[in-house]
Amino acid sequence: MAEERDDSPGSTPGLTRRGFLSSVSAGAVVAVSLKDAPPAAAQEIEATGSTVTVSLHVNGATRKVLVEPRWTLAYVLREVLGLTGTKIGCERGECGACTVLIDGRPRYSCMTLAVEAEGHEITTVEGLLEGERLGPVQQAFLEEDAFQCGFCTPGQIMAVEGLLRVNPSPTMDQIRTAVSGNLCRCGAYTNIFSAAAKAAELRKQKGGA
Amino acid sequence: MMNNFSYVKAGSLAEAIKASSAKDARLHAGGTDLLGCLRDEIFQTEKIVSISNIRELKGISSRTDGSMRIGAMTTLAEIAVDSGIVAKYPVLAMAANSVGTPQIRHQGTIGGNLCQKLRCWYYRSDLRCFKKGGSTCYGYNGESQYHAIFGGGPCFAVHPSDMAVALLALQAQVSIAGPSGNKTVKIESFFVKPDSVIDRETILLSGEILTGVQLPAVKGEMKSAYRKVRTRGSWDFAQAGVAIALQLDNGIVRTARIALAGVAPYPWRAASAEKVLEGRKIDAAVAVAAAEAAVDGATPLKDNAYKVEMVKGAVEETICQFIS
Numbered sequence: 001m002a003e004e005r006d007d008s009p010g011s012t013p014g015l016t017r018r019g020f021l022s023s024v025s026a027g028a029v030v031a032v033s034l035k036d037a038p039p040a041a042a043q044e045i046e047a048t049g050s051t052v053t054v055s056l057h058v059n060g061a062t063r064k065v066l067v068e069p070r071w072t073l074a075y076v077l078r079e080v081l082g083l084t085g086t087k088i089g090c091e092r093g094e095c096g097a098c099t100v101l102i103d104g105r106p107r108y109s110c111m112t113l114a115v116e117a118e119g120h121e122i123t124t125v126e127g128l129l130e131g132e133r134l135g136p137v138q139q140a141f142l143e144e145d146a147f148q149c150g151f152c153t154p155g156q157i158m159a160v161e162g163l164l165r166v167n168p169s170p171t172m173d174q175i176r177t178a179v180s181g182n183l184c185r186c187g188a189y190t191n192i193f194s195a196a197a198k199a200a201e202l203r204k205q206k207g208g209a
Numbered sequence: 210m211m212n213n214f215s216y217v218k219a220g221s222l223a224e225a226i227k228a229s230s231a232k233d234a235r236l237h238a239g240g241t242d243l244l245g246c247l248r249d250e251i252f253q254t255e256k257i258v259s260i261s262n263i264r265e266l267k268g269i270s271s272r273t274d275g276s277m278r279i280g281a282m283t284t285l286a287e288i289a290v291d292s293g294i295v296a297k298y299p300v301l302a303m304a305a306n307s308v309g310t311p312q313i314r315h316q317g318t319i320g321g322n323l324c325q326k327l328r329c330w331y332y333r334s335d336l337r338c339f340k341k342g343g344s345t346c347y348g349y350n351g352e353s354q355y356h357a358i359f360g361g362g363p364c365f366a367v368h369p370s371d372m373a374v375a376l377l378a379l380q381a382q383v384s385i386a387g388p389s390g391n392k393t394v395k396i397e398s399f400f401v402k403p404d405s406v407i408d409r410e411t412i413l414l415s416g417e418i419l420t421g422v423q424l425p426a427v428k429g430e431m432k433s434a435y436r437k438v439r440t441r442g443s444w445d446f447a448q449a450g451v452a453i454a455l456q457l458d459n460g461i462v463r464t465a466r467i468a469l470a471g472v473a474p475y476p477w478r479a480a481s482a483e484k485v486l487e488g489r490k491i492d493a494a495v496a497v498a499a500a501e502a503a504v505d506g507a508t509p510l511k512d513n514a515y516k517v518e519m520v521k522g523a524v525e526e527t528i529c530q531f532i533s
Contacts, residue, residue, distance in 0.1 A: 112240065
């Protein structure tokens with residue numbers, strides 16, 4: 001059963017790295033209680049620049065937010081929901097830092113409008129935590145030293161998580177293909193590949209336990 | 210951030226047709242090319258009409274006559290692993306698997322792939338070229354290493370779609386729904402040439418929606434493959450993409466279809482190379498002759514003569530795979 005909660009205006013951060021909010025009207029993000037909102041059926045925004053309520057299923061919880069149609073999922077996750085594990089790198093669907101799972105499949109949240117993500121199951125790197133313990137893919141990245149600066153890491157982890165959910169025992173070639181949409185400017189690829197292999201082992205151990 | 214637009218998630222095809230008939234409306238399929246174009250201000254839109262919730266546009270189905278239909282909103286990742294497609298039309302599965310990255314393939318659709326805008330670093334910049342109402346082709350006059358060697362003029366940008374050439378090789382048809390009803394056209398008739406229409410790449414007019422693709426039944430033995438050459442192996446657009454489908458009869462090529470991506474402003478059919486193969490048994494010499502014919506009529510620009518050799522190599526290599 002999905003947890004329901006409101007997102008208070010206080011959780012809205014201030015200025016973003018890219019100065020996005022300069023073009024976003026203040027107060028666009030407000031708390032909406034589930035009871036007040038109509039069921040999320042057809043979405044239609046007639047006036048340019050106005051907002052719509054969307055209900056996003058993020059990491060097992062239902063989050064009601066007001067969004068402008070032009071806001072990407074990456075933007076909403078970070079700036080509205082405060083889930084800053086998801087990074088924005090190139091913001092053009094090339095680097096993979098913003099990778100999240102949508103219905104279990106890795107996708108670029110910078111190339112997905114938040115209004116398009118409604119009705120789908122969204123998993124971010126925060127959602128892989130098991131309580132306060134790291135999930136197996138996160139743990140494997142730590143153990144294999146699979147990052148240097150760490151900026152691409154959440155995206156890499158989500159790409160590997162997406163792979164292992166459909167293919168628990170990938171070959172090295174399948175691992176390379178799975179993270180081919182995630183760039184690492186530090187060049188930590190060798191350890192990223194090892195971490196993916198290690199993650200597969202850790203997941204299996206856990207499954208067997 | 211993108212400029213503001215209004216947004217409609219259409220609940221039905223009829224609703225989508227109506228909503229997208231509005232002035233400056235744009236359809237949203239997977240959104241990967243659309244969002245890129247809006248961010249780079251290649252075009253502006255007042256209204257986005259999303260077709261992602263229309264169930265009838267999704268999925269792959271087989272028909273009793275052996276043909277297959279792929280809904281326009283089927284993702285490239287779904288096509289790449291579909292057992293029917295992999296078994297009967299390997300060229301299409303290979304093409305789907307060569308597009309972008311895993312993330313793009315999970316999001317990008319076959320319909321969106323066919324309707325994507327051209328790739329040219331001038332067109333995709335803030336320069337106002339022929340395609341944006343200007344009066345010059347910066348590619349023709351400038352850095353042309355990724356531009357067209359066939360069919361150029363007045364625009365020399367290349368059509369990047371891997372799926373389009375695979376479908377061209379398979380002699381597929383596309384279905385279109387619009388304000389004046391439904392129609393089905395051959396895939397080659399779906400794309401327009403820049404010397405006749407400069408501001409769009411397909412025949413689709415306002416309110417018209419590509420709803421699906423029909424693949425003809427495979428009769429007898431067919432061999433097909435896609436070979437994509439790019440500057441790096443992990444992901445990129447094609448410098449040259451070669452789609453080949455051969456209908457064989459006792460080892461003799463009955464019909465051949467060869468189509469090239471990334472070398473012309475529209476999916477390019479190498480008709481001379483097809484003629485070389487038809488009626489022949491495939492061997493290394495035939496492959497070389499077909500490769501030579503595949504670049505008939507090539508007119509490279511200042512920086513892209515390498516593509517002529519690249520196409521020849523890729524055509525020869527792909528045909529040689531079929532030698533039994």
